Amino acid sequence: MAEQKTEPMVQLLGADGAFAPTAAAEEFVPYFDKLTEADWKKFYRDMVVIRRFDAEAINLQRQGQLALWVPSHGQEGAQVGSAYGAAMHDHVFPAYREHAIAMIRGLDMVDLIKQFKGLSHGGWDFRNPELHNLHIYTLVIGSQALHATGYAMGIAFDGKYATGNRDKDEAVIVYFGDGATSQGDVSEAFVFAASYQTPQVFFIQNNHWAISVPVSVQARVPLYRRGEGFGIPGTQVDGNDVFASYAVTAKLMDDARSGRGPALIEAHTYRIGAHTSSDDPTKYRNESELDEWIAKDPISRLEAFLRDKGAENSFFEGVTEEAADFAADVRKRTLELTGLDPMQLFEKAYTEPHPRMREQSQWLAQYEASFGDDGGLA
């Protein structure tokens, strides 16, 4: 039921991990060819680390440390591949499940954890050079598609693209899910992007479900074709093939940067876990579908490829260890997080002084003081 018609899609690695480009992949192969063995291993490492991180976050949620978690398990191929397909000076607008992308752009994963621990609403600033233009998560479905488009319009108005200098020209990539494609904001973003010929890529992670609703409810034709009528060409890629995801994103971002207008990518992938820690997927999807997708796992596929290329056990063991260390460090620092100062309430809504903030913060301070030393607020 959830299975949606797919057409020959861009794939470089077969399900068994063998290098076997499909016909649709031909124009993207040169981008794969530029990757080195070190790049392959970096992709592998990042996928394993983020999966381990995700598992740790689920543990932390179950142990009452986080209010909610949004698992990324299964979508590492689409995320890691596309993350490296964008240049570090490009702008990235994620939805809320793009943990691998956040990590690769340089976000401290504990800053991400804070949002799900109830300590922030995002809180990082894309202007921080260490974050490489990573924008905050957007929880309202589809809204960020318009922000990304506006940002890309700004790049165009500034003339910061199509100069022929690939290292300076800028582009934008925006992520959203299959469900999000139904939102008016997303269609309107397509209209504006096409109208202004923005340097931008729309990256749809089609994980086949919007909570309990299968993609077939959102779309009767494959989503990569959604942009056609708007004038935005689409490419369907096997999102569980990290190389294909990389190559397609890298080429289309290059194209966007060099002035060929917006493009759309539909990455076929699957959310292996629950929608969020509050969700029970057994209520709406069946085990055989899950098994089918577990067999297409992006990590085991790349592992098979790497082993075939001669990667040693020691490499895989090293990565496992590194992932465990990474998760342990996140756990340790999560447990060390402290609460928030209530006065912060009034310091964050405006950049400039505001009389109501002043009045209400004064009121709260007095109110707190009225409880005396031991009756104060937490």
Add this chain to the structure above:
Amino acid sequence: MTIENMPMVKAINAGLRAALAKDDRVLLMGEDIGTLGGVFRVTEGLKNEFGSNRVLDTPLAESAIVGTAIGLAMRGYRPVCEIQFDGFIYPAFDQITSQLAKMTSRHEGELPMPVVIRVPYGGHIGAVEHHQESNEAYFAHTAGLRLVSPSNPHDAYWMIQEAIESQDPVLFFEPKSRYWPKGDVNLSANDIPLHASRIARTGTDVTLIGHGAMVSVLLQAAEIAQEEGTSVEVVDLRSLSPVDYGPILDSVRKTGRAVVAQEAPQNVSLGSEIAATITERAFYSLEAPVVRVSGFDVPFPPAKLETIYLPDADRVLDAVDRVLSY
């Protein structure tokens, strides 16, 4: 007489089931309300029972959910839309405020618009952003809409059915923090019309006014005040637009003191409107200014600060002390 003890989620579920059974023009529509039964399980089992033509798992678009509900109502259906969380109603803002609210007046008052929009609202659930808002004021400000909000399972059971029977659009604000506590529901008889307020506790010194989840906070405050020798009356608004001022004004004329409490921010809020109306209509009975207890005028904060942001019994009692100090 059949009385059953159940939580509000089950009461609304039972009310929806009764409405679906009674009138085959009643439809439920929303995201994840069918197979999953809604993220809060309010619609659990209803798709199985009534079929996917009556309980629609819609595509993910709030504007379209409300916009198509308007068309369905024109066709004689009685759609009941679910907005998954308070903060996700805004994509439908135009359809609700410019279209749904005005459709009847644009048809010279002749065209009914029997659309219900269910909105799980409010805080106390420790959720991430956009999941804890009390945004009733935007809609109470819009003429053409009716707004109600039950505070307990019995009211929820009857009010959802009455809202569905209304010929005018009704926004139905469900206090999600009160979804799970159980209460007695009299399934045989209802004692009060949809747009009436109710005295939830009688008292003589101060009148506390609120709706939805705030009612239980007010009752808790009243209990504590009682121990300290203050007799508090609590009014459960039930209807937010129109507000049933009769019981409120009667109460204030008796006590001479009023506190209006809400989770929503204070600026231009429903509580502000009620405070102003009390002042206008019961001025000579007042012994003190009407005091509002609200969320602060900031975006709903990260969950770790929600207990600071949301008015609790202590904040209400602080206001009670203030009105008693005059």
